[in-house]
Structure formats: C-alpha cells, structure tokens
Amino acid sequence: MPSPLEEFGRPAWEFAWGYTGRTDAGVAALARAFRAWESSRPPREEPERRRAFWRTLADACRQQVSACPPGAPESTDPPLARVLCLPLELREALLLLRFHGASAEDLGTILGCPPEVALARARRALMRIALAQAMPPP
Amino acid sequence: MTCLEAQDLLAGFVAQALPEASRAAVSAHVAACPSCQDAARRVRTAWEFLGGLEFPPPPLDLRARLAAVTVPALAPPPPPPAPPRRWRGGIVLALLVLGAVPAALWFRGAFRKPVPPPPAAPPPAPDAPALTPWSHGGEGVLQLVAVPGAEIWAASGSEGMLDEAAGRLHLVEGTVWGHPLAGEMLRLDVAGWPVTVTRGTFTAEGFGGTASLTCHEGFLRIDLKPEPLAVPEGTTVLLMEGKPPLGPRPSRSLYPGSPGRP
Helix, strand or coil, X not given: CCCHHHHHHHHHHHHHHHHHCCHHHHHHHHHHHHHHHHHCCCCCCCCHHHHHHHHHHHXXXXXXXXXXXXXXXXXXXXXXXXXXXXXXXXXXXXXXXXXXXXXXXXXXXXXXXXXXXXXXXXXXXXXXXXXXXXXXXX | CCHHHHHHCHHHHHHCCCCHHHHHHHHHHHHHCXXXXXXXXXXXXXXXXXXXXXXXXXXXXXXXXXXXXXXXXXXXXXXXXXXXXXXXHHHHHHHHHHHHHHHHHHHCCCCCCCCCCCCCCCCCCCCCCCCCCHHHCEEEEECEEECECECCCEECCEEEEEECCCCEEEECCEEEEECCCCCCEEEEEECCEEEEEECCCEXXXXXXXXXXXXEECCEEEEEECCCEECCCCCCCEECCCCCCCCCCCCCCCCCCCCCCCC
C-alpha cells in the first residue's frame, strides 16, 4: 500500500498549505494527517477512500491550527491573500470546492455537515472575496 | 425555492457541483429573480478571480520530513529501548547465574558428547522495504527522485526487480506524480538509473518496456508498464518530447473521472 504522500500527492499539500498559510504549519498538518491515516483502517473502495482521506486531512489541519496557530501567512499574492484572510470554516469549504473539485455530497462528507451547510459556507467565502474586491485597496 | 435557499446553493451552482435536480431549481430561480441574479454575478466574479491562484510549491525535502515523523515504511527503525536502570543489576546477576549452570554441568561431564549447534534463526523479515536495494539486486522499491531544483516531489512506490546477472530491470506498474514547469527539463533518477523526461503527453517505447507520460489536470503522471528492460547502468534515456497542453490550466479534481470545474 503506498504511503499517503504517494497516493494523494500535491493536492494534499496544497490543501494543507491553503489551510494554514505557512510551509512549516502545512508540513506539520500533513504529518498529523498521515499519522492518523496510517493508524486507521481506511476504506479501500473509491470514492469513499478519498473522502475519508480528505476528511482526515481537514480534521488534522483544524487540530494543527487550534493547537499551534500559525503566524502571518507567507504569501502576499492577491488571490491567495484573500483566501488566507477568510475564517477557517469558510476557507476549508472554499478550498475543497474551488481547488479540488469536490461535489456537494463530497463537501458534506468531508466537512462533517449537510451539503447545504457546506455550500453555504463556500458561498459566504466567495461573497467576502467579492466584497473585498469591490473595496478600494488601502 | 426561496431566495434564501437558492443563495445558499449558489457556490455549488457556480462550481457545477450540484446534483441535476438542485441545479435546475437554482437555475430557474436565478433566471426569474433579479436579486439572486446579482448575488450569482458576485459569486461568479469571485470564483473567476480565484482562477489564477497558485499555491507555493512544497519544500523539496517534504518527503524526508514526513518520512521522519509519519511513514514507518520510509523511516529507519527506532533503536530498541534500553532496559530500566533498576533492572540492570538484576539482569547482570541472572546472566552470572545462567553462566554458572553450564560450567557446573561441564565439570560433571554432561557436555562431553558433542551437541549439534541449534539452527540459526532466520533473519527477521524487514517490515519495510528498503529504499536502495538495487545495488545488489533482488526485490525492492523503485524510487524516482528529482534532482534538487526540479519540482517533481512525489513518486509512488512502484515495485521492481533487478536481475543483475541478466542485466535486466523489471518494472512493475507504478505511477509517479510531478508538477514541472512548462518546458522544463527534469532529471529523474530511477534507482540510480538516470532518466530524462520532458513535459508532454505521449507514450514512449524507449527501452524494451513502455513508459506512458501524461499531463492530467496540471500534473505530470508517469506510468510504467511491467515489461523487462535491458538498460546498461548509467544510460540516460530521453523519452519522446511532447507538446505542453494547450489552453488554461484546468482546476484539479479530487476524484478521478469527475468532470473538471470551469
């Protein structure tokens, strides 16, 4: 069985980074997720397997941020900075929907809430970004 | 459907992530409601604004850093724990007693008859495949390692077998993921055997086997087919150069086979 890094690769890194906003915190979150994944008995069939992994990763990112809040984000790239300013619950929904192509059902499973709630979070995230775009730069 | 219900689903509507029935209901409501049309326009604008977002690349030593803390198959085995200090004296005493018993039996002549040595215990089976077993042949894990500076950072652990006597390298199907820059030449090291690949979508039959390289959703994927190879050590194999994919880089899909998002 390949390691989670080999199986899920760069998307897992990007989610961890997008969640934490820093390289060191992203690596720590990935390590936390991989430890949890390997100590569990994940499903073997797709798409349940991937959903289970992303749920594990989202949980690990949450735990990492709550246990050790990362410092200021490393990136000042405008779109990325807008994402990193979002509250975590909105950010995770947006990351999964926008950058990893999750369906509504996937979102609900991964985030542990009804799909409508997850989509509403993503919509609020997008509305905040739209609002920030409409405002003049400081 | 009310405005509140429709607007809660707008993100899924823009992302084309809704089931068909919900998508049709939201579409019908938005077409008839100026307020929701405005909200949908804002959501779509933000959605497109995020299209050019690029995440920072992972650190080049990500694999090593994770292996050190997470993946037992990749990390060296931990040293055996030292016995507690308070037991050490007892252990020494027990060894002395155990040594005294055979000595006493020897004096009584019990050991005059030669005793065949006990069969040697088989070496403990390694619970993790070694990463560099190729220099002496045998089964092992095939690693594709990018030279520092390249962006390929993850490779699947493909199984392979090197038959040194026959000079053949047998590869079992495996997958390598990478994310090179367009047009960038990457140098990979296949278990000590350098291979050069360029970004593109192609299938090359370069060395007795088949290596299929495809660009999928912004990722380079290398598939190795289980064909015997006959490559002298140190050979640099240039696989067929391909064309970079046209058009904007599509968003990545979490689930293979699902349609990409706009």
